Amino acid sequence: MTTHVDDDGLTFSHFEAFRLINFTFIKACQTINAPDLSPRDRAEKLMRYHGDLLAAYGPGVPLSFGEFRRRLRGPIDGLLPPWLDRSGFGDLDFPVVDAEGCVTGNAFDLQWETSQLHRILKRLRRIGRMRFTEEQLQDEIDQDQMYEILKGRGDAQYVKDRTTLVECPAGTAAELNKRGLPLNAIGFYEPIPYHAVYRTWWFPCxxxxxxxxxxxxxxxxxxxxxxxxxxxxxxxxxxSFMFRPTSGDAPQLHPDSPDTPAPHEAALALGTSGAVPEAKPVEGHLALKRGVWRYTCVPGLHELRLHTVLRERLATALADVDEAVRLWPMSDAYDHRIEVKGPDGRTHVFTVDVKDYTHGRVLAESLHRNEGDKGGAEWLVVPDHRADQIPLLTVTCHKYGMKAATMTDFAKMVCQSAGVVWA
Ligand SMILES: [Zn+2]
Structure with a gap:
């Protein structure tokens, strides 16, 4: 493994290797659980992934084939190389795939977030050598194409289309067509994923x-x-719900988790439909690909919520709320731009990027490599449930003249600047 040591001692090849490792163990875990593979095909694939993993670990990290197979059933941590500094990563003590062979949320996020970091590094290094196959890059390509397709129709339409996408991650082809998404965007919807199907039904979150x-x-x-x-x-x-198996009828769900956000975060908490979801037929329904759902819809709901709440709260203090509180402005350079006048007549402008990373360490590293926010945002805002990332992000942001805050703290501060009481 060749290494390029840079200023602070981290090596480019470490991140490249880390990314390859993430991809390889996800594929290997899926292979172990795939029901339709012959024992011979399974063994062949696993041997290939074992070789890839050894290459990415680098010399001096022995891992026998038997040990590799054993670790695939254990937590993510056991599959990461010893040279990787674990500090600032989310919980790594759980499996890559669950009992149903579905990649867990945390493993999926680690792979995607590392890919983003890798892309930044690659741009910085201008490395021509491509170690990743088309398949490995598919999630990122999907995401990029998605934004290109949406951007092609102008700024106002972009906000409308992106909102539609965030609000409609699943539906029948007829429903999706009615929402007016560009035809190409419909291509990012697929049949309901197998992990979400019970016999012939599925249930929306x-x-x-x-x-x-x-x-x-x-x-x-x-x-x-x-x-x-x-x-x-x-x-x-x-x-979160449970149901008993049925013989012919659609199952009836029963709630099994509470639904109460902390009182001080209630204003920006995401709304829920409140009702128990009814079974929908798999036949005729489509859902967004997992990567687009996770990195467009999930953070998009927080972005829309922050936008709505700020518009409501600032409405009385602003002459033109449409102009002053903007979502995804300037071809999406950042997520929010808010301009308010303080009681003393001074103008305050806030430019914001919302980041919803599971692994704060990877986010901090990405910021560091971009030397701040790529689009020039001055605020980095995380959803309230990521408050534990703020100390780490504050340190990194400070280096690049940025500030980090949770969504509620940020919204309160903006209102305060405008002389609006946050009740
Ligand atoms: Zn959900």
């Missing part, structure tokens, strides 16, 4: 409306199913 994951469980010798959103925060705040 009560927060984001994307199909919830279904897993079979046993309790006191009786079989039941759990239905929960793959985004943990949604599952923790109401999008």
């Amino acid at each position: 009560t927060v984001c409306k994307w199909p919830m994951k279904i897993s079979k469980r046993m309790s006191a010798g009786r079989e039941y199913y759990r239905v929960a959103c793959l985004y943990g925060r949604h599952a923790d705040t109401g999008a």
